[in-house]
Amino acid sequence: MEKPLIAPSILSADFSRLGEEVRAVESAGADWIHVDVMDGHFVPNLTIGPPVISAIRKYSTLPFDVHLMIARPERYVEDFVAAGADWLVVHVEASVHVHRVIQQIRKAGARPGVAVNPGTPISAIEPLLDDVDMVLVMSVNPGFGGQSFIPSVVRKIEVLRKWIKERGREVLIEVDGGVNEKTIPVLANYDVDVYVAGTAVFAGGDYAGNISRLRKAAAGFRGRLLNQADSCDMD
Numbered sequence: 001m002e003k004p005l006i007a008p009s010i011l012s013a014d015f016s017r018l019g020e021e022v023r024a025v026e027s028a029g030a031d032w033i034h035v036d037v038m039d040g041h042f043v044p045n046l047t048i049g050p051p052v053i054s055a056i057r058k059y060s061t062l063p064f065d066v067h068l069m070i071a072r073p074e075r076y077v078e079d080f081v082a083a084g085a086d087w088l089v090v091h092v093e094a095s096v097h098v099h100r101v102i103q104q105i106r107k108a109g110a111r112p113g114v115a116v117n118p119g120t121p122i123s124a125i126e127p128l129l130d131d132v133d134m135v136l137v138m139s140v141n142p143g144f145g146g147q148s149f150i151p152s153v154v155r156k157i158e159v160l161r162k163w164i165k166e167r168g169r170e171v172l173i174e175v176d177g178g179v180n181e182k183t184i185p186v187l188a189n190y191d192v193d194v195y196v197a198g199t200a201v202f203a204g205g206d207y208a209g210n211i212s213r214l215r216k217a218a219a220g221f222r223g224r225l226l227n228q229a230d231s232c233d234m235d
């Protein structure tokens, strides 16, 4: 797949028709399906678990990017992989032994990723860069869709991109939260690989039009707005 990728977050889909919604965003040009799993403990919201992922898996052949916002994810890694997760992303804040969980994910047969909250220094993931295949930088506090992008995360993405370049090992950068046509142009300066978008894809119902506008924003502005993150109105 040609990067950057667009990964619609089905948190913003109609949950009463989740299978059809997954099929619809695939037809509309999505690259991945982003699935938000919340436990009411690590984040103040509850969503879905392995049985629902297993049920919707058959509606799409796209990679399922499963974002675990759950405490001690090591308890459920094998269940999520069996349910159809191609990518399994755990929060660096959610597990005491996050390095071990990353090995567990790979052993279970999925690609491991690590997510970092807006309030956590990016240095927390630096020791994991030889082991993960993706870093998910949260640009809102996890738990809900439809929030505003937090501009201070841009600096973290800049540092992360530098570290990845220095190592020469492919580690994807994914950004999640408040991603839309206004925020993508700033992020594109750091060659973000995967844009997760819930509201920006599902709002209004024109999924194909929305995805195509996000793609244009990612391609059209790449490399042209350096150092404007602070002055950009990202709401």
Ligand SMILES: O=C(CO)[C@H](O)[C@H](O)COP(=O)(O)O
Pocket (backbone or CB within 6 Å): 009, 011, 012, 034, 036, 067, 069, 140, 141, 142, 143, 144, 145, 146, 147, 176, 177, 178, 179, 196, 197, 198, 199, 200
């Ligand atoms: O992980 C998430 C929330 O915790 C979601 O993926 C994210 O919020 C997407 O929604 P939106 O694009 O509306 O911000």
Ligand SMILES: [Co+2]
Pocket (backbone or CB within 6 Å): 009, 034, 035, 036, 067, 176, 196
């Ligand atoms: Co998410």
